Amino acid sequence: xxxxxxxxxxxxxxxxxxxxxxxGVVGVLLEAFVPARARRVTQIxxxxxxxxxxxxxxxxxxxxxxxxxxxxxxxxxxLTPFALGAQGIIALLAFLGVLVVADRTATGQDAFxxxxxxxxxxxxxxxxxxxxxxxxxxxxxxxxxxxxxxLFASTDDLIVMFIALExxxxxxxxxxxxxxxxRLLSQxxxxxxxxxxxxxxxxxxxxxxxxxxxxGTVRLLEIAQRVQQGALPLEGMSALLVAGVLLVTVGLLFxxxxxxxxxxxxxxxTGAPTPITGFMAACTKAAAVAALVEVxxxxxxxxxxxxxxxxxxxQVVVVVVAVLTMAVGTVIGSVQTxxxxxLAYSSIAHAGFLLVGIAGFGPQVQSSTLFYLLAYGIAxxxxxxxxxxxRERRVTPGAQEDNGPxxxxxxxxxEATEIAQWAGLxxxxxxxxxxxxxxxxxxxxxxxxxxxxxxxxxxxxxTSGGLWWLAVLGVLASVVAVAFYLRLLVVMVFQPGTxxxxxxxxxxxxxxxxxxxxxxxEGPTEGGGVATATKVQVTAxxxxxxxxxxxxxxxAVAIAVCAIATVILGVFPSLVxxxxxxxxxxxx
Amino acid sequence: MDITNYVVLAAVLFAVGATTxxxxxxxxxVFMGVELMLNATNLAFVTFARMHGDLTGQVLAFFVMxxxxxxxxxxxxxxxxxxxxRRSASVDDVNLLKG
Numbered sequence: 001x002x003x004x005x006x007x008x009x010x011x012x013x014x015x016x017x018x019x020x021x022x023x024g025v026v027g028v029l030l031e032a033f034v035p036a037r038a039r040r041v042t043q044i045x046x047x048x049x050x051x052x053x054x055x056x057x058x059x060x061x062x063x064x065x066x067x068x069x070x071x072x073x074x075x076x077x078x079l080t081p082f083a084l085g086a087q088g089i090i091a092l093l094a095f096l097g098v099l100v101v102a103d104r105t106a107t108g109q110d111a112f113x114x115x116x117x118x119x120x121x122x123x124x125x126x127x128x129x130x131x132x133x134x135x136x137x138x139x140x141x142x143x144x145x146x147x148x149x150x151l152f153a154s155t156d157d158l159i160v161m162f163i164a165l166e167x168x169x170x171x172x173x174x175x176x177x178x179x180x181x182x183r184l185l186s187q188x189x190x191x192x193x194x195x196x197x198x199x200x201x202x203x204x205x206x207x208x209x210x211x212x213x214x215x216g217t218v219r220l221l222e223i224a225q226r227v228q229q230g231a232l233p234l235e236g237m238s239a240l241l242v243a244g245v246l247l248v249t250v251g252l253l254f255x256x257x258x259x260x261x262x263x264x265x266x267x268x269x270t271g272a273p274t275p276i277t278g279f280m281a282a283c284t285k286a287a288a289v290a291a292l293v294e295v296x297x298x299x300x301x302x303x304x305x306x307x308x309x310x311x312x313x314x315q316v317v318v319v320v321v322a323v324l325t326m327a328v329g330t331v332i333g334s335v336q337t338x339x340x341x342x343l344a345y346s347s348i349a350h351a352g353f354l355l356v357g358i359a360g361f362g363p364q365v366q367s368s369t370l371f372y373l374l375a376y377g378i379a380x381x382x383x384x385x386x387x388x389x390x391r392e393r394r395v396t397p398g399a400q401e402d403n404g405p406x407x408x409x410x411x412x413x414x415e416a417t418e419i420a421q422w423a424g425l426x427x428x429x430x431x432x433x434x435x436x437x438x439x440x441x442x443x444x445x446x447x448x449x450x451x452x453x454x455x456x457x458x459x460x461x462x463t464s465g466g467l468w469w470l471a472v473l474g475v476l477a478s479v480v481a482v483a484f485y486l487r488l489l490v491v492m493v494f495q496p497g498t499x500x501x502x503x504x505x506x507x508x509x510x511x512x513x514x515x516x517x518x519x520x521x522e523g524p525t526e527g528g529g530v531a532t533a534t535k536v537q538v539t540a541x542x543x544x545x546x547x548x549x550x551x552x553x554x555x556a557v558a559i560a561v562c563a564i565a566t567v568i569l570g571v572f573p574s575l576v577x578x579x580x581x582x583x584x585x586x587x588x
Numbered sequence: 589m590d591i592t593n594y595v596v597l598a599a600v601l602f603a604v605g606a607t608t609x610x611x612x613x614x615x616x617x618v619f620m621g622v623e624l625m626l627n628a629t630n631l632a633f634v635t636f637a638r639m640h641g642d643l644t645g646q647v648l649a650f651f652v653m654x655x656x657x658x659x660x661x662x663x664x665x666x667x668x669x670x671x672x673x674r675r676s677a678s679v680d681d682v683n684l685l686k687g
Contacts, residue, residue, distance in 0.1 A: 119672050159648050166655045170662045177666055185684050187673060190666045195618055195679070198659055199609050202625035205652060206602055209629045212645055213595070213636035233640045 013065075013072045013079050015057040016087050017154075021147035023050030027140030043139035044102045050143055051095040054150070058088035066582045075156045075219050082366040082583040083154030086290035089370060090153060090283050093377040094146040096558045097279030100385040101142065103555035107412045109180060111273040111388065112138055116178040135178060141171035142279065149287035156298070158208045158218040158248070161291060165204065165255070168287060169197050172280055179273040181414035189271025196254070196264045204251025210244030213237075220295060224302030242310060245299055249317070252295065255288035258351045259324040269344035274415055277340065278384030281347050282377035289354050293369055300361060318359040319470060326352030326477035334484035339387055339417045342488065343380070346443055349481050350376050356474045357458030360465025367580040368457030374576065375442065375450035375569055382562030383439040385555045386432055390425065392416045393547040416546045419488060423495035429548040433492050435563045440485040442566045445478050450569030453577070594635040601628035613678050615667045619660075626656045 011018070023046055034042050061084060064070075069080040104110045112135050114128040148168030155161050173194040179186030208218060215223040216233040226232055227241070254261040269277045296318070304311045329349025336342040354376075357368050392413040416422070426433040442451035455478060459471040551559075569576055601624060608621030630649040637645025 117669060159651055163651060163655060166658060170658060173662050173666060177669065184673060187666070187670050188684055191615060191670050191679075194663050194666050195609075195615065195622075198619070198622040198663060199606075199625075201655075201659075202605070202622050202629070205655075206625065206629045206632065208648075209598075209632040209636065212633065212648070213639070216636075216640045216642055216644075218644070218648065 007073055010070055010072050013061065013070050014077060016054040016061070016091065017077070017147060017150055019053040019057060020050050020091070020143055020150060023047065023053075024140045024143035024147060027143055028137075031137060031140070039136045040134055043136045044098070047098050047139040047143055048095060048102075051091050051098065051146065054146075055088055055091040055095065058084055058091060062088075062579075066585075071156070075221065076160045077151070077154055078156035078221075079154060080583070081585065082370065083290070083294070085370045085580055085583045086153035086286060086373070087150045089374050089377065090146060090149045090286050092374075093282045093286060093381060094142070094149075094279065096378065096381045096561060097275065097282060098139070098142055099554040099558040100278055100381065100388060101138065101275040103275075103388070103551050103553065103558075105389065105552060105555070106550040107391075110134065111180055111275050112178045113180045113183060113186075120183040138175060138178060141175055144168075145171040145175070145279075146283060149283050152287045153290035153294075155291075156220050156294070158211065158220065158295075161295075162201065162205050162208060165201055165251070168284065169201065169255075172276075172284070173197065175276045175280075176268060176272040178276075179271070182271070185271040186273065187271075189268045192264050192271075193268045200251045200254035200261065203247050203254075207244045207247025207249075207251065210240045210247065214240035214244060220298035224298055227302030228305045230306070238307065238310065241303075242313075245295075245303075245314065246317070248295060249292070252288055252292040253321060255284060256292060256351045256354075257285065257348050258321050258355060259328045259348065260321075262325065262328065262348050262351075265348055266341050266344040269347070270338060270340045270417075274340065274384055274388045277343075278381045281343070281384065282380045285347065285351065285354075286373040286377055289351075289358075289369060289373060293358060293366065296358065297361070297365075315359060315361060318355060319467065322352050322355035322359050322470065323473060324352075325349070325355060326474060330477045330480040330484070334480065334487070336484075337419050339419055339422065339488070340384075340415075342419070342484065343383055343387075346481065346485070347380065349477065350443070352477065353455060353458050353474055356467075356470055357461035359470060360462040360467050362461045362464035364457075364464060364581075364584050365461045366583040367577070368454075368461050370580040370583050371569075371573075371576060372454040372458055374580075375454035375566070378562040378565045378569075379439040379442040379451060382559050382566070383436060383443075385559045385562070386436040386439070387415055387417065388555060389429075389432060389549055389551060390416050390422065391547055391549050392421070392544045395543060395545055412547065412549055413544070419491055421546045422488070422492050424492075425546070425548070426493040428546075432548060432559070435559050436492070437489055438563050438566055440489060442570070444482040444485040446482075448567070448570045450566045450573070452570060453573040591635060591639060595632060598628045598632035598635065601625075601631065615670070615679050618679060619663050619667065622659070622663075623656060626652055626659075 027043055027046055030039065030042055030046065061079070062081075065079050065084045066081050069078070071078050101111070113125075114131075114133040114135070115125070116135060118125040118128055145168050148164045148166075148171075152161060152164035152168055155164060173190055176193050177187050177190030211223060212218050214232065214237055215226050217223055217226065250261065257265040269281060272280065296314070300311055300314065303314065326349055329345050329347075329352055333342055333345030333349060336345060354369060354372055357365055357372065392415070394411050394413060438449065442449035445451040445455040455474075459474050462468075462471040462474065605621045605624030605628060608624065609618050612618050612621065630652050633645040633649045633652070635645075637643060
C-alpha cells in the first residue's frame with residue numbers, strides 16, 4: 001500500500017532488553033563453542049554480567065525516563081517510570097535468583113539433572129551422572145525468561161505482550177522439567193504448567209483478537225483513545241470489548257497465580273527444581289502483575305470515559321478475584337505440610353494482596369505495586385534459597401551424627417521439604433534459620449520488615465479507591481497468614497530436632513524402598529512403581545536425617561543480600577519509596 | 589455471504605478447542621485443543637482485518653503461527669519425556685502432585 005518507512009529506534013531505551021536477550025543468544029552459542037570444562041563458569045559469568053548490565057542500564061536510563069517517558073518502535077516498548085522500574089526489579093530479582101541457581105553447595109552437585117532427557121532410573125542416566133555431565137543450557141534459558149519478563153512488563157502493544165508472554169513461559173516450562181532429584185515430580189510439574197499455561201495464553205490471544213475486532217488496533221493507548229473519541233470500526237459491539245478484556249485479564253491472572261486460575265501454582269512450585277521455583281515465583285509474579293496493571297489502567301482510561309458501568313463491572317471482577325485469592329491462599333496454605341507448598345500458597349495469598357491494591361484503581365497504585373513486588377520478591381528468593389540448603393542425609397546408625405556439611409558415611413539426598421523435618425533447625429543452623437525467619441516475617445507483614453511497608457501501601461491503595469471493606473478483608477487475611485508463617489517458625493525454633501531412630505526406620509515415614517540410586521532418578525517407574533518415585537530408598541539399617549549443607553558462596557550471598565534488603569526496606573523504606581513514587585507520575 | 593459468519597465460526601472453533609482442553613484426558617489431544625484455539629484466533633484476526641480493511645490483523649496471524657510452532661516444540665518435548673518415563677500420556681496418570 002504505502003512506501004516502507006524505516007522506523008526510528010531509540011536503541012538506548014531498549015538497552016536493558018537487548019543486553020539480557022542478546023546475552024541469552026550468546027549463551028546458546030557458548031554451548032557450541034566453549035569446551036565442556038569451562039562451560040559452566042563461562043555461562044554463569046555471562047548470565048550474571050548480563051543481568052547486572054541490564055540493571056545498570058535501567059539505573060542509567062531512570063533520570064531520563066522520569067523526566068520524559070519514551071515510546072520505542074511505535075509503542076512496542078513503552079518506557080514509563082513504572083515499566084522501567086518493573087524492568088529493574090525483574091533484573092535485580094533474576095540476578096539474585098541466578099546466584100541461587102549457580103550454587104552447587106558442599107555436595108558439589110547443582111539442582112539440575114545431568115541430562116534431563118534421560119528416562120529416570122535407566123543405565124543411561126547412571127552413566128550421565130557418573131561421567132559428571134551438566135546441563136549448562138539452563139543459564140541461557142534463564143536469560144530468555146528474564147528478558148521476556150522485562151519486555152512483558154514494559155509494552156503497550158498486546159501482540160508484543162503475547163510474544164513476551166511466550167518468551168518468558170517456554171523457557172520456564174523446560175526449566176521446570178530439569179530437577180536432578182524427584183524427576184517424575186519435576187516432569188509432571190512441567191507438563192501441568194505447560195498444558196495450563198498454553199491454555200491460558202490461548203485465552204489471552206483470543207481476547208486480543210476480540211479487542212482488535214472492536215477497536216481496530218492492538219495498542220492499549222490507541223484503544224483507549226478510540227473508545228473515548230467513539231472512532232470505532234464496529235459500532236455498538238461493546239460486548240467484544242468486554243469479552244476481550246476479560247479474556248486478556250484471565251490470561252494475565254493465570255500468570256499472576258490468582259484464584260480461580262491458581263491450580264498450577266502449588267504443584268509447579270513443588271515439582272520444579274527449588275532454585276527455579278524461587279526465580280519463577282519472584283520474577284514471573286513481578287512481570288505478570290506489572291503487565292496486569294498496565295492493561296487494566298490503560299483500558300480503564302477509555303472505558304471510564306465512555307461507560308462507567310463497564311468500568312464498575314471490571315472493578316467488581318478484580319475485587320472478587322482478590323478476595324477469593326486471599327481466602328484460598330491463606331486458608332489452604334495454613335494446612336500444608338510441605339515447605340515448598342506452603343510457600344506456593346503464600347505466593348497465591350500475596351497475589352491477592354497485590355490485587356487488593358490494584359482493585360482500588362487509585363492514583364498511587366503503580367508505586368505501591370512496585371514496592372510490593374520488590375519486597376515480596378527478595379523475601380521469596382531468599383526463602384527458596386534456604387530451602388535448597390536443608391537436605392536429607394542417609395546415615396547408618398552408629399556412625400557419628402554431626403551437623404557438618406557432609407559426613408563421610410552419609411549421602412546427601414534431596415531437599416527435606418516436610419515441615420516436620422525442619423524441627424530443630426534453629427539449633428543446627430542458627431544463621432540460616434534467622435534469615436528464613438526474617439523472610440517469613442516479611443511475608444507476614446510484621447513491622448520493621450519490607451513486607452509491612454508493602455502491605456501498608458497495597459491496602460492504602462484500596463482505601464484511596466474507596467474500598468475500605470476490601471482493605472479490612474486484606475488485613476484479616478494477613479492475620480490468618482501470620483498464623484501459618486508462625487507455625488513454621490515454631491517448628492523450626494522451638495521443637496526439638498532429635499528424631500526417634502525407630503520411627504525413622506519406618507518405610508512409610510521416610511521412604512518407600514525402590515532402588516538404590518542415592519540421588520538422581522529415583523526408581524523404576526513401570527506400573528505400580530510410580531508412587532515410589534518421590535522417595536528414596538532407606539534400608540532397615542539406615543535412616544534419613546536432616547542436615548544443612550554448606551553453600552559454596554553464591555546462595556549464601558543471595559540469602560545475605562535478601563535478608564539485608566528486607567531489613568533496610570523495612571526500616572528505611574523512604575530510600576526506595578521516593579524512587580518508586582516517580583512511577584505514579586506520567587500514568588498515561 | 590456475510591463476513592460476520594467467519595467470526596462466529598472462529599468463536600465456535602475456539603469453544604470446541606477449549607472444551608477439548610477441559611474434557612479430554614490424553615495430553616496430546618489436550619494439546620491439539622490448544623492448537624485449535626490458536627487457529628481459531630488466527631481466523632478471527634484475519635476476518636477482523638478484512639472487516640477493518642487493515643493489514644495489521646493478517647500480520648498478527650503470522651506472529652500467532654510462529655508462537656504456536658514454538659509451543660509445539662517445547663510441549664511435545666515435555667509430553668514425550670513423560671511418555672518415555674511412564675508409557676502413558678494420560679493426564680490422569682500424572683497425579684503425584686496433589687493439589
